[in-house]
Amino acid sequence: GAELLAEIARFFVSLxxxxxxxxxxxxxxxIGPDEFHSGYPDAPYDGIDDNAYTNIMAVWVITHAIDAxxxxxxxxRLDLMETL
Incomplete structure (x- = not known):
């Protein structure tokens, strides 16, 4: 489980x-879980900046990965950290 949490945390850190x-x-x-709001009107790209749900989940995963x-x-722990 710790390896999976660490990899998900690494993904969020990369974002x-x-x-x-x-x-x-x-x-x-x-794009958060509300896929009906997939971007700003007239924006040159898809997605939302600083989506609250995504940001909270990122913090939760990173915090729990460190705890794990x-x-x-x-x-x-050292073996796993070498792979990251």
């Missing part, structure tokens, strides 16, 4: 980019 102006990370161009890694015995 995030740091915004210097706002001094925070952002996830742009995603910390529960592993040290040799297993």
């Amino acid at each position: 995030a980019s740091y915004d210097d102006e706002r001094a925070r990370y952002r996830i742009k161009g995603v 890694l910390n529960l592993l015995p040290l040799p297993n």
